Amino acid sequence: MYQTCIYCNRKLGSNEIVENFPVGRRLAFDAEKGRLWAVCEGCRRWNLSPLEERWEAIDECERQYRDGKRRISTDNIGLTRLREGLELVRIGRPLRPEFAAWRYGKQFIRRRLSRVIRAAGQTIGYLLIGVTGIPIIMFFLTDENSKVIARVKDERGRRLVIARRDLKELELVQGVGEGDWALRVPYRPGERFGRFGRVRARGQRVIALLEGSLAIRALGHILPRINSFGGTTAEVKNAVQLIEQTGSSEGLLAAAPALVPQTRFTLMDKDTRLALEMAAHEESERRAMEGELAALEAAWREAEEIAAIADRLLAPASVDSWIERHKNELER
Secondary structure, three states: OOOEOOOOOOEOOEOOOOOOOOEOOEEEEEOOOOEEEEEOOOOOOEEEOOOOOHHHHHHHHHHHHHHOOOEEEOOOEEEEEOHHHOEEEEEOOOOHHHHHHHHHHHHHHHHHHHHHHHHHHHHHHHHHHHHHOOHHHHHHHOOOOOEEEEEEEOOOOOEEEEEHHHHHHOEEEEOOOOOOEEEEEEEEOEEEEOHHHOEEEEOOOEEEEEEHHHHHHHHHHHHHHHOOOOOOHHHHHHHHHHHHHOOOHHHHHHHHHHHOOOOEHHHOOHHHHHHHHHHHHHHHHHHHHOOOHHHHHHHHHHHHHHHHHHHHHHOOHHHHHHHHHHHHHHHO
16 A cells, blocks of 8 residues: 655555545545545645555545535535545546646645745845845755755666756657657756755766656656746636647647747746646556556655655664664564
């Protein structure tokens, strides 16, 4: 049973109500299409379940939803809160704009508020620096460029560490075949434990070219960092229209290198970036539901592996030594 968000590596939480899927505090399900998501409380993104037992869990969610006494719904999407605070989102037959509003609306608004609060905090910090005249503090506050914002894998299984300073080099390019596209990814070969408990990228910048499902997964991890200010309801609507103009999420991704005037993501307009983020998530799920669940399972395993690495980075080396020493003693 997987416990970690594949996007932000936070714990998904648990529930004691859905016996066949005791993961998550908010679950979304589509009985007709056989989809079940655990919604991360941290980043608000939807984690598609790769579990073979998803049909039993979906049936259980449907029963619990019908038994819920507090429900709000439209013709196609409903929400109910059960005991223990578990929330169930029931997906019917929504049009794309309605589904996008439910799936991405709160996520983008929460992201915008979080960014505004952080920006306000940084502004106050800079003002305090100006008043106190302590330049050393500036060194700590501005040490953000080397911060690790995402980790993805290439075709050889190597972990590519993406630093904030390298986002400006991320680019959508034409692939080898007609209608194909690829992702030009700048990365660093390693990472280290830095100031204030943050993980920093280490080493010289290298460029990797990702295609297919690897590129789609990479976009799903990296674009939320570039789209850190989220989006308004109008911007979400505009992004959905861009997807519909090309017919599908797959169509937008394939046509993007030729359609957009700027192929570097930091230079694209916000509507296009939001549309590509939505398309990357939906295309990843489409492939998973068409026989690539093993790849989705691997993504979740990778998320839990990264979360474990981050936990170890927070612990001093003396703690690891103590654990290893006592482990050896127990094995004798």
